[in-house]
Amino acid sequence: MHILTACNLSCRHCYINKKQHGKNQLSKQQITDWLKLFSDSRKTSNLILLGGEPTLHPELNTTIIVAKEMGYRVTVDSNGYLFHNLLEKVSPAQLDCLSFSLDGPDPAVNDPIRGEGVFDVCTNNIRRALNKGFSVSVIYTVSRKNISHLHRMGDLLSFLGVRKFFIQVLGLRGNSAQTDSEETSQVSRQEWLDTVPAVAAKIAQRGIHITYPKVFLEENESFECAGNVAENYFIFPNGRVYQCPLCEDYPLHSYEIREGQLKKNEGLCEDSLFKLDIAEGCVMNKLLQPDIIEYNSMGKPRYKISCCLLKQEIG
Secondary structure (H helix, E strand, O other): OEOOOOOOOOOOOOOOOHHHHOOOOOOHHHHHHHHHHHOOOOOOOEEEEEOOOHHHOOOHHHHHHHHHHOOOEEEEEEOOOOHHHHHHHOOOOOOOEEEEEOOOOOHHHHHHHHOOOHHHHHHHHHHHHHHOOOOEEEEEEEOOOOHHHHHHHHHHHHHHOOOEEEEEEOOOOOHHHHOOOHHHOOOOHHHHHHHHHHHHHHHHOOOOEEEEEOOEOOOOOOOOOHHHHOOOOEEOOOOEEEOOHHHOOOOOOOEEEEOOEEEEOOOOOHHHOOOOOEOOEOHHHHHHOHHHOOEOOOOOEOOOEOOOOOEEEEO
């Protein structure tokens, strides 16, 4: 749930698209009402509170408390600035995980992507959160700019005492879809396969739990779309509710929150495409970012792209 789209940073690869996602900030009552729409006492649901920068919202602490009372497992994804004294307003028992975004092992790599001074602020607040007993994770978005530095993250994570590490593939959405630079460009299939699995395995040997997207399926693996086999919702302040994050730059959302209710959209929506079976695997990837797919001389894809929500875990 994106509770606002405002942010204090201007990251080169930010996926927020205010034209599609809205510019408003949800009120405390809206957040509570919307959380009720997705609450189910029969299930364990994971809630990730996002922005923009979610700690800019003055009611984030009460949102966390209300969500926990509804039975959600709650994570906050932050750029590390932790506005409104969040660490003093909630306890580790109320917040299941506080996740920090870092895109480099030092300021020289991270700050050209995320902004000057961001590395120092973020790592200082990681230490503060850990010292207060919060469960902390770090997210690293891989691009051409920083993939060669991914292996150095192990030393930083161990030094800080972080035990959860998420490696993300760069999505061609928002800023990344509009510009072409090292910071906003995906790495090739070969670069990903040569680097990410091996680095993830090595960092995991330090006792750090690693999660990263599968991206490319093996020859004997079949494709499954999370839109068909799981319940995932990506909620934005303008009321749009997507099931596939690849679609978020387009008005293809399956649902919309209108008049306080979750309404199913009619006509051609993202879920109309989930059941299509194509040789390339993910239909959305084929439609929206086809350059990542390679074909042989017969015009057949050399591999399948997995659902972007399919993750590998080590540790």
